[in-house]
Amino acid sequence: SRLVAVLTAAGSGSRLGCEGPKALVPLAHRPLLWWAARALAEAGTTTIVVTAPAGAVGGFRSALGGVGAEVAVVAGSGASRQASVANGLRALPPLDADDVVLVHDAARPLAPPAMIRRVADAVRSGCDAVIPAVPVADTVKVVVPLAVGLGLVERTLDRSSLAAVQTPQGFTWHTLRDAHRAGAARAADEGAAATDDAGLVEALGIAVHTVAGDPAALKITRPADLVVAEHLAARART
Numbered sequence: 001s002r003l004v005a006v007l008t009a010a011g012s013g014s015r016l017g018c019e020g021p022k023a024l025v026p027l028a029h030r031p032l033l034w035w036a037a038r039a040l041a042e043a044g045t046t047t048i049v050v051t052a053p054a055g056a057v058g059g060f061r062s063a064l065g066g067v068g069a070e071v072a073v074v075a076g077s078g079a080s081r082q083a084s085v086a087n088g089l090r091a092l093p094p095l096d097a098d099d100v101v102l103v104h105d106a107a108r109p110l111a112p113p114a115m116i117r118r119v120a121d122a123v124r125s126g127c128d129a130v131i132p133a134v135p136v137a138d139t140v141k142v143v144v145p146l147a148v149g150l151g152l153v154e155r156t157l158d159r160s161s162l163a164a165v166q167t168p169q170g171f172t173w174h175t176l177r178d179a180h181r182a183g184a185a186r187a188a189d190e191g192a193a194a195t196d197d198a199g200l201v202e203a204l205g206i207a208v209h210t211v212a213g214d215p216a217a218l219k220i221t222r223p224a225d226l227v228v229a230e231h232l233a234a235r236a237r238t
């Protein structure tokens with residue numbers, strides 16, 4: 001079966017507070033986008049569709065030289081991450097039902113190729129949906145907001161059963177296609193978008209499996225995350 005990917009990079013990066021698209025922010029002298037695409041290629045992905053903010057398509061194309069896979073950049077900024085991924089799916093080449101599709105965030109530049117292979121291999125070995133997961137370090141509580149800056153704790157979740165999930169997430173093509181089709185209908189009805197693709201699969205009642213994630217696959221959300229990533233990238237080179 002083929003291994004292809006949608007690399008979603010159409011967000012604005014408001015929490016990072018960068019000028020221009022977050023995916024072009026440099027990490028160890030290369031854009032975040034380049035790192036994420038290269039890791040996908042190193043893991044054996046042959047075709048990568050990148051969703052870019054309108055107006056950034058040309059800049060993204062030049063940023064993606066030499067990643068080692070066939071790359072297509074499309075203007076794909078949707079109202080939500082879910083909508084942007086859906087735009088990327090439309091630009092994939094024709095696929096067979098059992099081909100493997102990865103969905104990855106440009107905001108996770110350092111996902112190790114070995115972890116990406118774990119995801120793809122688990123899909124190939126028969127799972128419809130596979131996501132990398134890491135144990136949660138913080139205690140997590142359900143909190144009801146009362147006022148700006150003030151909340152009320154409703155309850156504490158059992159940390160031992162919680163996992164933080166990363167990308168790339170892997171799916172058989174027919175599973176991801178059906179999940180997004182149903183997810184788009186729900187978004188139109190209820191205005192609610194999922195924050196990850198596996199959530200759309202869960203909503204169909206289809207099993208989602210986890211494999212071991214990796215701390216290096218951290219998401220660049222705030223400026224401090226970039227400091228950690230620079231450190232990890234420097235350590236990987238030595």
Ligand code: CTP
Pocket residue numbers: 008009010011012013014015016022023051077078079080081082084085105106107108219220221
């Ligand atoms: N993303 C996207 N389309 C959107 C929103 C997000 O393609 N409408 C992508 C981002 O480019 C990123 C990934 O989804 O690669 C994860 O999103 P996040 O880390 O939240 O990035 P941004 O939305 O860009 O950042 P922020 O929420 O701080 O504005």
Ligand code: MG
Pocket residue numbers: 011
């Ligand atoms: Mg966002």
